[in-house]
Amino acid sequence: xxxxxxxxxxxxxxxxxxxxxxxxxxxxxxxxxxxxxxxxxxxxxxxxxxxxxxxxxxxxxxxxxxxxxxxxxxxxxxxxxxxxxxxxxxxxxxxxxxxxxxxxxxxxxxxxxxxxxxxxxxxxxxxxxxxxxxxxxxxxxxxxxxxxxxxxxxxxxxxxxxxxxxxxxxxxxxxxxxxxxxxxxxxxxxxxxxxxxxxxxxxxxxxxxxxxxxxxxxxxxxxxxxxxx
Numbered sequence: 001x002x003x004x005x006x007x008x009x010x011x012x013x014x015x016x017x018x019x020x021x022x023x024x025x026x027x028x029x030x031x032x033x034x035x036x037x038x039x040x041x042x043x044x045x046x047x048x049x050x051x052x053x054x055x056x057x058x059x060x061x062x063x064x065x066x067x068x069x070x071x072x073x074x075x076x077x078x079x080x081x082x083x084x085x086x087x088x089x090x091x092x093x094x095x096x097x098x099x100x101x102x103x104x105x106x107x108x109x110x111x112x113x114x115x116x117x118x119x120x121x122x123x124x125x126x127x128x129x130x131x132x133x134x135x136x137x138x139x140x141x142x143x144x145x146x147x148x149x150x151x152x153x154x155x156x157x158x159x160x161x162x163x164x165x166x167x168x169x170x171x172x173x174x175x176x177x178x179x180x181x182x183x184x185x186x187x188x189x190x191x192x193x194x195x196x197x198x199x200x201x202x203x204x205x206x207x208x209x210x211x212x213x214x215x216x217x218x219x220x221x222x223x224x225x226x227x228x229x
Contacts, residue, residue: 036110038081038089040064042073044098045117048176050155052115059118065092097121097205099174101157119174122202124151126210128167128182130217131194140188140217148186151178162186173202182213190218 042059043052058077063070067089071079084107091103091114098118105112128147144167151159153176161171178200182193194214202208 034086035083036086036107036112038066038079038084038105038107039111039113040073040079040081040091041113041115042077042079042093042100043115043117045119048117048119048155048174050117052117056117059098062118063094064116065094066090091116093118099172120204121172121174122204123207124171124173124178124200124202124210125207126169126213128163128169128213128215131214132217140191146186148183149180150183151180153178175202175204177201182215187215191215192218 041052042062042064044057044059045052046055046057047053058073058075060073060075060077062073062077064073064079065071066079066081071081073079086107089105089107091105093100093116095118097120099121100116100118103114103116105114128144130142143165144163145165147163147167147169149161149163149169149171151161151171151173153174155176157174159171159173161169163169180198180200181196184192187193192215194216198210198213200208200210
Protein backbone atom coordinates (compact mmCIF):
# COMPACT_ATOMS: atom_id res chain seq x y z
CA UNK A 1 0.00 0.00 0.00
CA UNK A 2 1.47 3.35 -0.97
CA UNK A 3 0.40 6.99 -0.97
CA UNK A 4 1.82 10.14 -2.58
CA UNK A 5 0.90 13.60 -1.40
CA UNK A 6 2.15 16.82 -3.02
CA UNK A 7 0.85 20.36 -3.24
CA UNK A 8 -1.00 19.73 -6.53
CA UNK A 9 -1.41 15.92 -6.49
CA UNK A 10 -2.60 13.19 -4.20
CA UNK A 11 -2.54 9.49 -5.12
CA UNK A 12 -3.30 6.33 -3.19
CA UNK A 13 -2.53 2.84 -4.55
CA UNK A 14 -2.83 -0.73 -3.34
CA UNK A 15 -0.92 -3.71 -4.77
CA UNK A 16 -2.20 -7.26 -4.29
CA UNK A 17 -0.19 -10.36 -5.20
CA UNK A 18 -1.82 -13.81 -5.28
CA UNK A 19 -0.18 -17.13 -5.96
CA UNK A 20 -0.27 -20.83 -5.22
CA UNK A 21 2.45 -22.65 -3.38
CA UNK A 22 2.74 -26.40 -3.80
CA UNK A 23 5.26 -28.40 -1.87
CA UNK A 24 6.49 -31.37 -3.87
CA UNK A 25 6.36 -34.61 -1.90
CA UNK A 26 9.52 -36.09 -0.56
CA UNK A 27 10.94 -39.19 -2.15
CA UNK A 28 8.34 -41.94 -1.96
CA UNK A 29 8.91 -44.13 1.02
CA UNK A 30 8.96 -47.87 0.51
CA UNK A 31 5.82 -49.41 2.01
CA UNK A 32 4.33 -52.86 2.15
CA UNK A 33 1.11 -51.76 0.40
CA UNK A 34 0.54 -53.68 -2.82
CA UNK A 35 -0.88 -51.98 -5.89
CA UNK A 36 -2.00 -52.87 -9.37
CA UNK A 37 -3.48 -51.47 -12.58
CA UNK A 38 -7.21 -51.11 -13.26
CA UNK A 39 -7.81 -51.32 -17.02
CA UNK A 40 -11.30 -50.33 -18.19
CA UNK A 41 -12.81 -50.61 -21.67
CA UNK A 42 -16.09 -48.72 -22.21
CA UNK A 43 -18.26 -49.18 -25.30
CA UNK A 44 -21.72 -48.43 -26.68
CA UNK A 45 -23.67 -51.70 -26.70
CA UNK A 46 -26.22 -51.04 -29.45
CA UNK A 47 -27.75 -54.52 -29.43
CA UNK A 48 -27.79 -54.67 -25.60
CA UNK A 49 -26.22 -58.15 -25.42
CA UNK A 50 -23.36 -57.22 -23.08
CA UNK A 51 -20.67 -58.17 -25.65
CA UNK A 52 -18.55 -55.88 -27.84
CA UNK A 53 -19.41 -57.14 -31.33
CA UNK A 54 -20.49 -55.96 -34.79
CA UNK A 55 -22.38 -52.68 -34.70
CA UNK A 56 -21.03 -51.58 -31.32
CA UNK A 57 -18.69 -48.57 -30.94
CA UNK A 58 -16.03 -47.56 -28.44
CA UNK A 59 -17.17 -44.90 -25.94
CA UNK A 60 -14.50 -42.21 -26.19
CA UNK A 61 -14.53 -39.03 -24.09
CA UNK A 62 -16.88 -40.50 -21.47
CA UNK A 63 -16.62 -39.67 -17.79
CA UNK A 64 -15.83 -42.62 -15.53
CA UNK A 65 -15.84 -42.24 -11.77
CA UNK A 66 -13.70 -44.59 -9.68
CA UNK A 67 -14.63 -43.98 -6.04
CA UNK A 68 -14.30 -40.18 -5.81
CA UNK A 69 -11.89 -39.70 -8.75
CA UNK A 70 -13.08 -38.76 -12.26
CA UNK A 71 -11.43 -40.09 -15.44
CA UNK A 72 -12.11 -39.56 -19.17
CA UNK A 73 -11.93 -42.43 -21.65
CA UNK A 74 -9.42 -42.04 -24.49
CA UNK A 75 -10.11 -42.40 -28.22
CA UNK A 76 -10.13 -46.19 -27.84
CA UNK A 77 -12.61 -46.13 -24.96
CA UNK A 78 -9.96 -47.03 -22.38
CA UNK A 79 -9.14 -45.85 -18.89
CA UNK A 80 -5.91 -47.08 -17.31
CA UNK A 81 -5.59 -46.38 -13.58
CA UNK A 82 -2.08 -47.28 -12.45
CA UNK A 83 -0.62 -47.86 -8.99
CA UNK A 84 -4.01 -48.56 -7.43
CA UNK A 85 -3.65 -49.85 -3.86
CA UNK A 86 -5.30 -53.22 -3.34
CA UNK A 87 -8.86 -52.89 -2.05
CA UNK A 88 -12.47 -52.29 -3.04
CA UNK A 89 -13.46 -49.70 -5.64
CA UNK A 90 -16.82 -48.49 -6.99
CA UNK A 91 -17.00 -47.70 -10.72
CA UNK A 92 -19.86 -45.52 -11.97
CA UNK A 93 -20.65 -43.86 -15.31
CA UNK A 94 -23.00 -40.88 -15.01
CA UNK A 95 -25.56 -40.18 -17.71
CA UNK A 96 -29.16 -40.96 -18.62
CA UNK A 97 -29.29 -41.37 -22.42
CA UNK A 98 -26.69 -44.16 -22.14
CA UNK A 99 -26.85 -46.45 -19.11
CA UNK A 100 -24.15 -48.53 -17.47
CA UNK A 101 -24.55 -50.46 -14.25
CA UNK A 102 -22.32 -49.74 -11.26
CA UNK A 103 -19.39 -52.08 -10.69
CA UNK A 104 -18.01 -53.01 -7.27
CA UNK A 105 -14.45 -54.23 -7.92
CA UNK A 106 -11.87 -55.73 -5.62
CA UNK A 107 -8.30 -55.04 -6.78
CA UNK A 108 -6.07 -57.90 -5.63
CA UNK A 109 -3.90 -58.64 -8.68
CA UNK A 110 -1.34 -56.70 -10.72
CA UNK A 111 -3.77 -56.17 -13.59
CA UNK A 112 -7.58 -56.07 -13.47
CA UNK A 113 -9.48 -55.69 -16.76
CA UNK A 114 -13.17 -54.84 -17.02
CA UNK A 115 -15.34 -54.25 -20.10
CA UNK A 116 -18.28 -51.93 -19.46
CA UNK A 117 -21.21 -51.86 -21.92
CA UNK A 118 -23.29 -48.68 -22.15
CA UNK A 119 -26.82 -49.21 -23.38
CA UNK A 120 -29.44 -46.83 -24.80
CA UNK A 121 -32.23 -46.01 -22.39
CA UNK A 122 -35.87 -45.07 -22.30
CA UNK A 123 -38.10 -43.92 -19.47
CA UNK A 124 -41.02 -45.70 -17.81
CA UNK A 125 -43.27 -43.58 -15.60
CA UNK A 126 -46.27 -44.62 -13.56
CA UNK A 127 -47.89 -44.63 -10.15
CA UNK A 128 -49.56 -46.91 -7.64
CA UNK A 129 -53.08 -46.49 -6.24
CA UNK A 130 -55.28 -48.10 -3.62
CA UNK A 131 -58.56 -49.70 -4.59
CA UNK A 132 -61.13 -49.41 -1.80
CA UNK A 133 -64.12 -51.75 -2.10
CA UNK A 134 -65.42 -52.52 1.37
CA UNK A 135 -65.84 -51.00 4.82
CA UNK A 136 -64.58 -54.29 6.25
CA UNK A 137 -61.06 -53.78 4.90
CA UNK A 138 -58.13 -53.45 7.28
CA UNK A 139 -57.03 -49.93 8.14
CA UNK A 140 -53.67 -49.20 6.50
CA UNK A 141 -51.51 -46.12 6.13
CA UNK A 142 -52.25 -43.92 3.12
CA UNK A 143 -48.53 -43.15 2.66
CA UNK A 144 -47.37 -44.18 -0.82
CA UNK A 145 -43.68 -43.36 -0.36
CA UNK A 146 -40.97 -46.01 -0.65
CA UNK A 147 -42.77 -48.83 -2.47
CA UNK A 148 -40.10 -50.83 -4.33
CA UNK A 149 -40.49 -51.94 -7.95
CA UNK A 150 -38.21 -54.59 -9.46
CA UNK A 151 -37.66 -54.53 -13.26
CA UNK A 152 -36.06 -57.52 -15.02
CA UNK A 153 -35.15 -57.59 -18.73
CA UNK A 154 -34.66 -60.51 -21.14
CA UNK A 155 -30.92 -60.60 -20.34
CA UNK A 156 -31.61 -61.13 -16.64
CA UNK A 157 -30.54 -57.64 -15.56
CA UNK A 158 -32.55 -56.28 -12.64
CA UNK A 159 -33.22 -52.65 -11.72
CA UNK A 160 -34.78 -51.24 -8.57
CA UNK A 161 -37.00 -48.14 -8.45
CA UNK A 162 -38.87 -46.56 -5.52
CA UNK A 163 -42.03 -44.46 -5.43
CA UNK A 164 -42.19 -40.88 -4.16
CA UNK A 165 -44.69 -39.60 -1.59
CA UNK A 166 -47.40 -39.42 -4.28
CA UNK A 167 -46.88 -43.04 -5.28
CA UNK A 168 -45.18 -42.06 -8.54
CA UNK A 169 -42.09 -43.75 -9.99
CA UNK A 170 -39.67 -42.95 -12.83
CA UNK A 171 -37.40 -45.70 -14.19
CA UNK A 172 -34.46 -45.02 -16.55
CA UNK A 173 -33.92 -48.41 -18.20
CA UNK A 174 -31.85 -49.85 -21.06
CA UNK A 175 -33.83 -50.57 -24.22
CA UNK A 176 -35.55 -53.97 -24.14
CA UNK A 177 -38.46 -56.04 -22.83
CA UNK A 178 -39.18 -56.08 -19.09
CA UNK A 179 -41.33 -57.74 -16.49
CA UNK A 180 -41.78 -55.90 -13.21
CA UNK A 181 -43.61 -56.15 -9.91
CA UNK A 182 -43.99 -54.43 -6.54
CA UNK A 183 -41.75 -56.00 -3.92
CA UNK A 184 -44.05 -57.60 -1.37
CA UNK A 185 -41.98 -56.69 1.70
CA UNK A 186 -42.11 -52.98 0.75
CA UNK A 187 -45.91 -52.97 1.10
CA UNK A 188 -47.78 -52.51 4.40
CA UNK A 189 -49.34 -55.46 6.15
CA UNK A 190 -52.67 -56.64 4.65
CA UNK A 191 -51.88 -54.99 1.28
CA UNK A 192 -51.27 -56.85 -1.99
CA UNK A 193 -51.01 -56.00 -5.69
CA UNK A 194 -54.13 -56.65 -7.75
CA UNK A 195 -51.87 -57.75 -10.64
CA UNK A 196 -48.56 -59.30 -9.62
CA UNK A 197 -46.50 -59.35 -12.85
CA UNK A 198 -46.48 -56.50 -15.37
CA UNK A 199 -44.82 -56.24 -18.80
CA UNK A 200 -43.41 -53.27 -20.70
CA UNK A 201 -41.14 -52.67 -23.72
CA UNK A 202 -38.63 -49.83 -23.29
CA UNK A 203 -37.84 -47.91 -26.48
CA UNK A 204 -34.89 -45.66 -27.24
CA UNK A 205 -35.25 -42.16 -25.76
CA UNK A 206 -39.02 -42.52 -25.39
CA UNK A 207 -41.23 -41.86 -22.37
CA UNK A 208 -43.73 -44.58 -21.53
CA UNK A 209 -46.64 -43.76 -19.22
CA UNK A 210 -47.67 -47.08 -17.70
CA UNK A 211 -51.17 -47.70 -16.38
CA UNK A 212 -51.59 -47.33 -12.58
CA UNK A 213 -50.61 -50.33 -10.47
CA UNK A 214 -53.56 -51.14 -8.22
CA UNK A 215 -53.16 -52.18 -4.59
CA UNK A 216 -55.89 -53.98 -2.70
CA UNK A 217 -56.51 -54.28 1.03
CA UNK A 218 -57.52 -57.56 2.62
CA UNK A 219 -60.88 -57.77 4.33
CA UNK A 220 -61.16 -58.54 8.01
CA UNK A 221 -62.93 -61.68 9.13
CA UNK A 222 -66.02 -60.82 11.14
CA UNK A 223 -67.69 -63.44 13.32
CA UNK A 224 -71.44 -62.91 13.56
CA UNK A 225 -73.30 -64.55 16.46
CA UNK A 226 -77.00 -65.14 16.08
CA UNK A 227 -79.28 -65.51 19.08
CA UNK A 228 -82.60 -67.32 18.81
CA UNK A 229 -85.61 -67.65 21.07
